[in-house]
Amino acid sequence: MYIIKNAIRCILRSKGRNILIGIIALVIAISACIGLSIRQAAESAKESALDGMSVTATIQYDRASAMGNMSGGRPGSGGGFPGGGFDTSDFASIMGSSSSLTLEEYQKYASAESVEDFYYTLTSYFNGSENFSPVSDEVESEESEEDSEEKSSDESSDSIFDGFFGGIGGLDFGRGFSGDFSVIGYSSDASMTAFVSGNASIVEGSMFEEGTSELVCVISEELAMFNGLSVNDTITVTNPSLETETYTLTIVGIYESSENNDFSMSQFGTSQDPANQIYMSASALNVILDASKDNSTTVTDDNGMEKESEITSTLSAIYSFANADDYYAFEEEVRALGLDDSYKVSSSDISAFESSIAPLNTLSKIAGWFLIVIFIIGGIILVVLNIFNVRERKYEVGVLTAMGMKKWKVATQFMCEILIVTMIAVVIGAGIGAVSSVPVTNALLEGQVESQTSQQAQMEDGFGRPSNVGGFGGMGGVPSDMPSDMPSDIGGGKKPFGGMIGGATNYITEVNSAMNLTVVFQMIGVGLLLTLIASLASVLFIMRYDPLKILANRD
Amino acid sequence: MSLLSLKNISFSYDKTPVLKEISYEFEKGKMYCIIGKSGAGKTTLLSLLSGLASPSSGEILYNGKNIAKIDKYAFRSRYIGVVFQSFNLITKYTALENVILSMDVSSCKIKNKKQLALSLLDSVGLDESEANRRVLKLSGGQQQRVAIARALSYNPDIVIADEPTGNLDRDTQKEIMEIFRSLANQGKCVILVSHSSEVASMCDERYELVKISGKKVI
Known part of the structure; x- marks a missing residue:
């Protein structure tokens, strides 16, 4: 208990340093909150879209996989069709065995x-x-x-x-x-x-x-x-x-x-x-x-x-x-x-759903990378700051250990100080993140959707009609490996005849709420992780210190 | 039975011998002075006695137990109170907080720590307003008193002080020595490390350290 009291006392007695650590932790917390909220929004959107969605699926022969496993490479690789090194008898065998x-x-x-x-x-x-x-x-x-x-x-x-x-x-x-x-x-x-x-x-x-x-x-x-x-x-x-x-x-x-x-x-x-x-x-x-x-x-x-x-x-x-x-x-x-x-299970409903959340997924991936970068940079800054902090307080460590305070207790006090500062930053960061995450997510999502739709428009311009590039897996399409003679209403009846006709993908363009209890728990995890990273170096230093040497040097 | 015994202890810094085969007995209720010139190994001996360093050979026995076999942290925080030459107080804390922290570290069950700390500080001559002042805002003599109060905070059997009067004026020196005397009279074993013959003359027993060539009891 006295360790926590001492930690609070030390925080209050070294405001400047702790405010600096707090600001860095706050920046990380806000970034983490927005990043995690985006990821959570993607998950929630997925869950709500999948919730109550009836799904149909088929079992098909996986020709692509079978051809991929063939010796001599894929047919047509290198621009030619059955070409050098490609065993046509293998191909024939695969295609022949593709009966349902x-x-x-x-x-x-x-x-x-x-x-x-x-x-x-x-x-x-x-x-x-x-x-x-x-x-x-x-x-x-x-x-x-x-x-x-x-x-x-x-x-x-x-x-x-x-x-x-x-x-x-x-x-x-x-x-x-x-x-x-x-x-x-x-x-x-x-x-x-x-x-x-x-x-x-x-x-x-x-x-x-x-x-x-x-x-x-x-x-x-x-x-x-x-x-x-x-x-x-x-x-x-x-x-x-x-x-x-x-x-x-x-x-x-x-x-x-x-x-x-x-x-x-x-x-x-x-x-x-x-x-x-x-x-x-x-x-x-x-x-x-x-x-x-x-x-x-x-x-x-x-x-x-x-x-x-x-x-x-x-x-x-x-x-x-x-x-x-x-x-x-x-x-x-x-x-x-x-x-x-050699057979695979596929669903046009799931493919269509996955297409619809593609921008959100992309954003989620970007947010994930952004989080990693923020953690690495922020973590390094915090570690450096804490190394300076421990070196600056070397004498204090020496006195405390000379008084009989065990090193792990001293290290715990230092960790508590970082934890308290970090958690305060996380709470403030979560508040700011909660307010800003939805508009930020929607703004970023809009950019992603625009990018996706402009790509589609470009292809349509190029083809003079809805293009079939990217397989039949678009919204309303059937998977590219669906037998070509499949009746048009197979697979849910809502789908036109695959991507041959094509259809506009109904992208998820907006999220209403990004922050939830999961994000709160994740933020707590972020706080603990930051504390662990930041205090790791200081703990190592403390464990290495010899009180006698510190006090002798001081004298 | 002696409270603290030195049995043929030797100590070297990087193969340079500083102390060689020292044996001595410290008893309760007595005030000892370890004297010697600079470099004689006074502070080293204090470090060994307080468990901050371990002898290269020989044993230090506390109540018959080798302190090498006792948890050093527990030994330092409960059985021995050390007043360092440069006081070694936590400068961002107040005098009162320094004393209370020492009680906390010792893990001794003390009911009203603040009250006890204030009375200890009062007994060494610091009133409440001085007790609530940051250590850095206290004079050298006051800091010395805080260090003594801190050393006494968990009521140890042995109190060791390194150059307790070194930076103090004559009046303060006298007051500080009176505090140590009263501690000895209360039954504690007080060991002072000093190069001052005046301090040595006020002690019950003196142990002079000379540079490695020898040692003698006066």
């Missing part, structure tokens, strides 16, 4: 505790028939020309893909763009996220029954108008590989979609036009797929290659989580359930 997990595997991972809901879609491609054609951009008068151009376009499109994939063994990675229509089978009502979110709605008839095996479907308003169809009419779709294999579907509903239908992928075929998407139950689609499998024969394609006529499908499974924590827990759970490292 089976439904059974997806279902196994759906048993993870964190999963709230699980649903999947099947996508297959069909051609039309005599009385059922896909919606097309081309005008009727140019039909003949269209035919040749379409073919040429297809060829061109194919040649792009052939150039891309053909050189590695002519693999067909299930592109499946060869049909006129995309037929998407949904496992449940919940999986029809566009309808769940209100981005699409039935305008005539009704949605097919959940899980029905009847060959019923809903089609888009545009497609119905284009073919003069209405509810209860039937449509006939054909196996693209075998014209004689046809299936008749009954239209039970016609939908309209408010999603972006500015279709700009004509080079990939009409099946990629959202207007040419036909929705049905996954069970019903499976009936068709099973029938096609049963009737499969060997056919020769346009390139003279032999293949099975069986209609193939792409499976896309979506896991839904109650919150982001469950999503983060999911990856560990699926690894425990046996998912190997």
Whole structure:
């Protein structure tokens, strides 16, 4: 107790020195408070954004990682595509093995505790028939020309893909763009996220029954108008590989979609036009797929290659989580359930969220570095000041130890002095920081957001349209590794077809409160850390002092 | 039984012998004077007696116990009171605070420290207003009195003073010596270190130190 009393007495008797130490500690405290508040604001913004956010995720083959692990480097490294040192057979093997997990595997991972809901879609491609054609951009008068151009376009499109994939063994990675229509089978009502979110709605008839095996479907308003169809009419779709294999579907509903239908992928075929998407139950689609499998024969394609006529499908499974924590827990759970490292778990919701807080995160990182610099500089100044302080008070140390006061007690008194001064500075600094942290954070954040948006604008100017640089992970996009044939409403229904269309990121531009109890505790930690740093040198000096020598020199 | 015994103690500074095989006994109720010329090792002996330094060889026994085996800090803060030649007071403290600090350091259970400190300062001739004055604002004689009061603050058995009258005028010297005499009369062992024969003449026993060549008791 007397140590604290002595410490207070010494502070009061050496005002000048302690005010100097206090000012330095105050500057550090204010800086630390603002820095910590910025970091806390980022954390709070994250938490509040994640709180109550429902998250969907997929499991995908991690091609990038697999290619990264390949001997000979990444494809295209050095500017060329499959180039020197790159083993095309490896690449082919990786790409060939990129088929999705089976439904059974997806279902196994759906048993993870964190999963709230699980649903999947099947996508297959069909051609039309005599009385059922896909919606097309081309005008009727140019039909003949269209035919040749379409073919040429297809060829061109194919040649792009052939150039891309053909050189590695002519693999067909299930592109499946060869049909006129995309037929998407949904496992449940919940999986029809566009309808769940209100981005699409039935305008005539009704949605097919959940899980029905009847060959019923809903089609888009545009497609119905284009073919003069209405509810209860039937449509006939054909196996693209075998014209004689046809299936008749009954239209039970016609939908309209408010999603972006500015279709700009004509080079990939009409099946990629959202207007040419036909929705049905996954069970019903499976009936068709099973029938096609049963009737499969060997056919020769346009390139003279032999293949099975069986209609193939792409499976896309979506896991839904109650919150982001469950999503983060999911990856560990699926690894425990046996998912190997060549697959990864990803979420477009989380990607979009991460994009939205990018400026705040950047600011948080800058604040972190700023804190480190302040600590280093401030710490050095405090250490130097305290070394001078102890040397100046060497005689006092000598007297106290000669009187029988143990060195550690003397050191404790010196530490208490620094602690008291520092804590006073921290309290004042926290007060000033609390008042100034919000406006300072918002001002800095504004700068960050401006910087990010101007970068985006620059890219858009350069491309003449929203650019796709930086992957598909922007707000409203799907991750860049999402299968390219994934239906547009996969992954929450709120997302347009990935970054190909792109969308403005809704950045967090303002924080309302930056200071909270966590920051207060952190500030106390700052005070203790400063005390520890500042007093470390003085403690070492005190422990080395010999009272006899000090007093003898004084005499 | 003697209170403090020196058993063949020797001490060297960097291999230069300062004290050689000194043996002596100090008893309660007596006033001793260690005399000698400059460089004879008086202050060194005081440092050894007060536990600030350890002898190169030999033993110092306090109540029969080797002080090397006692916690030096406890020995200095409870059993022996030292009045240094230059007083060694904490200059930014008042006289009263210096005395109270000494009580605090000793960890002795004292009920009313302030009252006891004031009475001690009064007993050495300092009134309350002087007691509440910063040490630097006191005269040499007053500082000497504060140092004595501080040495007595935890009621030690032994009081050692280095040149207690060195910088004082004759009247003050006399007063200070009277204080030491009264302490001896109270049963304390008072050891004064001085080069003054006048101080030595006022003590019960004298021990003269000569430069390493020898020593003698007068």
